[in-house]
Amino acid sequence: MQIAPVATPRTEAITAATTPITAPFNAQITTVEDVAGIDQGSRRRGSQTNRAVHWLSTGLSAQAKFLPLVAVVAAAVALAAPVHADPDVDFANELHTYGIYGGKDYNAWIGKIACKRLYSGVDQDAYKSAAFVNMQLQKGSTTEQSWQFLGAALRTYCPDKMPVLEAAAR
Amino acid sequence: MFVKSSFAITALSVAATLFPAVASADASDDYPIPNRILKTTCTVDQYMAAVRDTDPVYYERYMIDYNNRPPDIEQGARDRIYWFFSLDYAGRRQYSEDTATNVYYEQMATHWGNWAKLFFNNKGVAAHGTDVCATYPPDDPSVWNG
Numbered sequence: 001m002q003i004a005p006v007a008t009p010r011t012e013a014i015t016a017a018t019t020p021i022t023a024p025f026n027a028q029i030t031t032v033e034d035v036a037g038i039d040q041g042s043r044r045r046g047s048q049t050n051r052a053v054h055w056l057s058t059g060l061s062a063q064a065k066f067l068p069l070v071a072v073v074a075a076a077v078a079l080a081a082p083v084h085a086d087p088d089v090d091f092a093n094e095l096h097t098y099g100i101y102g103g104k105d106y107n108a109w110i111g112k113i114a115c116k117r118l119y120s121g122v123d124q125d126a127y128k129s130a131a132f133v134n135m136q137l138q139k140g141s142t143t144e145q146s147w148q149f150l151g152a153a154l155r156t157y158c159p160d161k162m163p164v165l166e167a168a169a170r
Numbered sequence: 171m172f173v174k175s176s177f178a179i180t181a182l183s184v185a186a187t188l189f190p191a192v193a194s195a196d197a198s199d200d201y202p203i204p205n206r207i208l209k210t211t212c213t214v215d216q217y218m219a220a221v222r223d224t225d226p227v228y229y230e231r232y233m234i235d236y237n238n239r240p241p242d243i244e245q246g247a248r249d250r251i252y253w254f255f256s257l258d259y260a261g262r263r264q265y266s267e268d269t270a271t272n273v274y275y276e277q278m279a280t281h282w283g284n285w286a287k288l289f290f291n292n293k294g295v296a297a298h299g300t301d302v303c304a305t306y307p308p309d310d311p312s313v314w315n316g
Contacts, residue, residue: 104226113226120315122222135223 091156098148102138110136111153118161126150126168176261197270199263204296207289208262212303216314219306221288225299232288233316234235245292247285248314252276 023117056084087110097105114133133153134146154161199205210217222229236244252263268275278285289296 109227109230113230118311122312132223136226155269 006093089158091152094152094156095127095144095149096142098152100137100145100149102142107149112157114150114153115161118164126164129164172280184297195270197267200293201272203262203290205206206292206293206296208223208259208266210303212300212306213308214252215310215313216303216306216308217255217299218288219305219310220301221299222313222316224302226285227294228292228295229288230303232284233314235282235284235287236314242301243281243285246278247282250276251286251289254289 029167090134091108091111095101100107106119110133114123114129117132118129123129130143130146133149134141134143137146137149149164154165197203199208212220218229235245239247254262257265269279274280284291
């Protein structure tokens, strides 16, 4: 769940009421963290990790020490947030904004193969990559869409290859 | 009763021996090996480089399968497909006939069932690949690195 940085009139009013007028910008960030409830808590009450380590180093038996830790890990696995569980979904959603549809898995695979071809040197530059992508898109797809697809693929699957795209833009 | 059914079974067996050709598959000019592969003048490397561009997912799947084989099987498959491509049309057509009529003819297939999938199993892939394969370098061993 992302919290939009742009404050609506309503949240602005709440922020103004609960914080000093001298630092309205900082105050608004604090409010966002309060809602997220992550960093703020650890800063106020001391690091939970530190306290756990300290507690583990006291005189309990090894089994008694690690049982709660196991429980915490199990809870973390069970309650893992499904946020960004599948980059292929994000990739497909971005493609939709360019008017590129088709199978999610197919498009994801083409994106990953485009990365692989850059790594292996089958495609030496972004022009070759874009030509490769264009061949795989539906007939009638524009050159612009090929470049948009390539940009999304590199951002999603191989960000370290973004300079290849930037080199072509110069 | 038992004697009666024994006779029936014997009669069936005799019939099966007399008419064995009824159920056997014959090769055609497009089956089991696509016509385009029988006729192409491209090399193995040219064809593979072409399919890497025209049907990248199909190529990728084949290479994943290939890379999961032990080295001697990989080498065997490579040698076998180069041998096949060294044949002329008549030789390839005969090979197609031999594999269609005898499942044990191709020994490579007993080690790796899909050893020639990239070449033989899909007419569409064969057509896309052979359409453009002549534009690729005849000798490019990097096609096996996918």
